[in-house]
Amino acid sequence: MVNLTRIYTRTGDDGRTHLGDMSRTSKTDVRLQAYADANEANAAIGVAVAAGELPDDVRQTLLRVQNDLFDVGADLCTPLQASYEFPPLRVEAAWIEELEADCDRYLERVEKLRSFILPGGTVGSAHLHVATTVVRRAERRAWAAIEAYGDQPGTAKGEGGVNPLTATYLNRLSDLLFVLARVANLPIGGDVLWQPGGGRAEAPPNRRG
Numbered sequence: 001m002v003n004l005t006r007i008y009t010r011t012g013d014d015g016r017t018h019l020g021d022m023s024r025t026s027k028t029d030v031r032l033q034a035y036a037d038a039n040e041a042n043a044a045i046g047v048a049v050a051a052g053e054l055p056d057d058v059r060q061t062l063l064r065v066q067n068d069l070f071d072v073g074a075d076l077c078t079p080l081q082a083s084y085e086f087p088p089l090r091v092e093a094a095w096i097e098e099l100e101a102d103c104d105r106y107l108e109r110v111e112k113l114r115s116f117i118l119p120g121g122t123v124g125s126a127h128l129h130v131a132t133t134v135v136r137r138a139e140r141r142a143w144a145a146i147e148a149y150g151d152q153p154g155t156a157k158g159e160g161g162v163n164p165l166t167a168t169y170l171n172r173l174s175d176l177l178f179v180l181a182r183v184a185n186l187p188i189g190g191d192v193l194w195q196p197g198g199g200r201a202e203a204p205p206n207r208r209g
Helices: 029-051 056-076 093-107 123-149 165-184
Strands: 017-018 024-026
Touching: 029 056, 029 123, 029 165, 056 093, 056 165, 093 123, 123 165
Parallel strands: none
Antiparallel strands: 017 024
């Protein structure tokens, strides 16, 4: 159980912070950026849930995802080791399969895509599109951390790699959030579709000065 008795600690005033294994790293470390982006994604989903007037089953799915994202962050901030005194939380393949099942289930509610989609429509859909883009950034940062540190256990604190299932989870989550953004627009008749050329009847000629 987490027990926070103080909010500020002053231990990060030198531009460094603790990872999950208590090793120290720079606050610009790509590993830290990955779990910071996962935290930002969690906040964006929280706004969608709070403001979006979403269906109850969508809200429950997103609540589960919010809990998962804390676990994803915990995984990203704890370097892989061959053994642990206290085994940390790790993303598992079953979590990814769960997201895929959610995608398939919610996709049955919406029409097949006829065009690219504009973010917008209902408030809930707009916020879910924002959350989608943040999750995709978190995935990119996770892959950058994997490229920087590898995916193998280390022999000392701070030296281990990154669990690649974190990036896979974020990839599937971005897919799910995109689908849920479409579901959120069903009350207004469906997607807001992209119109090439901004909806103009004829694109203007290319003029050069």
